[in-house]
Amino acid sequence: MNSRTLISQLKIKTAYGTFPDTVTDITTDSREAGPASVFVALRGHQVDGYSFIPKAIEAGCRFIVTDRYIEIPEDAGLLIVRDPSKVASLFSEYIYDFPHDSQTMIGVTGTNGKTTVATMIHNLSRSLGKNSAYLGTNGFIINEDRYDSINTTPETTKLHKRLKEANDAETEVFTMEVSSHALKLGRTFGIDYDITIFTNLTQDHLDFHNTMDEYGYVKGLLFSQMGQDVRDRKYIVLNNDDEWSERYSGMTPHEVITYGLDGTADFWPSDIEGTLEGFNFTLNTPDGPFKINSPFIGYFNIQNLMCAIISEWLQGYSLGRIAAAVSAMEPVEGRLEVLDPHLPVDIIIDFAHTPDALDKIIDTVEPFVTGRMIFLVGMTGERDMTKAAEMGRISTRADYAIFTPDNPANDNPKMLVEALEQGAVHDNHRSFIDRAEGIQHAIDISEPGDTIVLACKGREPYQIMEDYVKVPHRDDLIALDAAYRKYRSEEYDYDGD
Template sequence: MQMKNFPSLRLLLHDWVTLSKTQDITCEKITLDSRTVEPGSIFFAIPGLKEHGKIFMEEALSKGARAVVSDSLDENHVDILNYAEKKIPLIYIQNLKKYLGCIASRFYQHPQHTLDLIGITGTNGKTSCSHFIANALRDYGTPCGVIGTLGYGIGAHLHPLNNTTPDIFTLYHILRELHDQGARCVAMEVSSHALKQERIQGLKFKVGIFTNLTQDHLDYHGTMEDYAQCKKSLFHDYPVQSAILNIDDPHGLTWLDTIPEEIKKQAYSLHEKASSSYPLTHVQSFNSNKDGVFAAIKTPWGDGVFHSPLLGKFNLSNLLATLCVLGTYPIPLPEILHLLSQLDPVPGRMEKIGSKNQPFIIVDYAHTPDALQKTLETLRPYCQGALWCVFGCGGNRDKMKRSMMGCIAEKNADNVILTDDNPRDEDPKEIIHEILRGFKNKNNIVVEHDRRRAIFHAINCAKNEDIVLIAGKGHEHYQQLGNKKIPFNDSLEAKLALENRTT
């Protein structure tokens, strides 16, 4: 993205400090990350999870930062620092974090004002929903960008991101870029971290979606109550025109009645007998097999039938959420059903690998207890032989879910292979040990820390009528050991294993 007119520092911060003409400078870039500072940048130093940005001020200045803006416990004021024969404004603003959205919006010339923003929050389903919505809208002729776990962009080629929802300056930068590329709307994942850290300040959503809430991220939130409250805040702390909630989840069912009256509300459900005092989209009947799902549905816009190549009831639930969004535009129901039938699986989400006369291989991002259980339960009816499960748990993440996932794997799979999944700074043996606590019978569990060998072992041992689920990493293209990310992809490894299969 090339911005033609850079704002002045006086214009950017005029609500909080008054800068003299000699203190004023042109702002060519704003950043919260000293590693991304370039000559002409303004570095914003705020408290982080572990450290305060102030400790990186020297690094920022050495890279050419022209000013530093930081939070202050005292009154707003401006100091001058003599650095490398230059006078650098040091600007202190009380409660700076609360104003970052306004500052970002000014710098990037308010891109959100001309975009329909569709925010999706929930434990599982955010990535699939965001891509289904973006792809369906694009197929209908409405250019739609996407921001989330797989990256950001318009179309299939996405730019990678470090976080599901990026920091607030990066987020506005991306919105500006998508706007300039012709996007009219953006489907974005809104993580609980982003809501807790107020990374979406200043954004107004045409639609907010809640998919579900199950255990995850307790290493960060501490309690399920805090985790739930963060998800709920999307509908209470931010302007949302329409709220679409999954009432199969007890949180969604309860939250519908608590959402402010001025917000339009819709509900969706997989259950034939579902009822709601709000406009409801629900399944009347469905059946599924390895070729996908066939569903008859009832909506506020009429009834219909469609077929999707996607696997699983949870994908059908994601399709219902997508349908509700498309209905708000509005798009005629027959066209919506056609668009849904054309949607392909998202990479690493119930991704099918292989062909006939081979084991049925599924690569999925399932890395929570609920997701692993639903994925295994989805695959069981299609399995004529044995159901294999290859998985591990991430290091430096919620430890409470490890034994739970072990218990789920033992109950729902015939053969389990435990392996490494981004151990990060933890001892991989200790992670596996904690997973094993969930098993009643550990005798038949295979432990293979080398994930490549684990995948090869499962596929090589599996028979043609078996199903092999490789869970946890999905789309990821790396295995993280310590601070190093080593190239690795489950789908690629599964394909190589099938090519070299000896049975």
């Protein structure tokens, strides 16, 4: 990309020095900068990219974008702009040649269910024979190839780079989770979505958004930013059971499709039957009823699955063909996932970390519990502490609750578990400041027929500890190791088959 072409896109700017003739890359991370890069210095919550400009220049970068003056070498160019974040998005589009234009772009937002819905869409797209990409909490996936991703929705230059990688792989659909942080910080500026989906809105992230109203309206940016040109066939999929959907419907001129658990929605289920191996139901639609056999557990997963089904229907697939593809799908990893069903206890992991999500897990699992329900929950460090007591209360709906930290970061783990304890409604609980010890305890006290639920982390592969150091940790592997050691003993009739 010609540097002059990039600079000419801006009306308000001040340029100093000498810019390279062409650039092929853009980044906000000085460690990734090089001679062919644009380095954009962003102000973050913990660090200011301005202070890393010298490192970017040292690495050979000669095109710097910032909002303040800084001395640079004579052979480098400094572009001072009002909003580096918007410029990063704009330049990314041009450098990577608008990579979303050739893909069906699907954005999923909401407090709970983003990962499940986006993963379901990706897997369903693959079952229907399409090249597909997914980006979110579970990483970055192109077809079956998986790559790590730091944030649910990456910073804008990384996001556009992912879009280009997917486009280079000739993907037909790109489904991404869109977090409220990303919307507020402008990470998705420039992304032209074809389909957007809303799951639900419940208390979370009030450490970042201050009020539920602010949180809700920030989520609404996803819909309001889809544009006014109704010649573009775009669709918004809204949860008819959530009151925020009515407000979101009024934020866009594009057609709204609703889903919900009763007949007032465009898509709704009836004749629901379920086990811990999956829920089956009749899906009532504008095209008539269709029988759905799914590997997903719980009423909220029926809602999530409806989102995925609707997204494929909006892309032109018949509901009969979609229903057949659903029956071949696999459960979503780490989301109400039953570990080794051959064990004499049911061990379930899930990512739920809000009061509403914890309630829904217990509602879903409770009918299938034959012994005791042992429920482990963690409180995340440096986050909204106002939800901790309510999470503790909900956890003690179970017969036995275990409280642990979850990614404590620089918060005191003891303080985090004490905050959960404040909500307990019975004394049948125990706290651990080490989550792995809490999981081991859950297995130790279990007996055949019990159900153990490990909430908050799913298959997240680390704990964020002091100074934001990521320490390897997997709930599922810790639990299975403990269960195999216990239940493969002579006392229990289990051989691991």
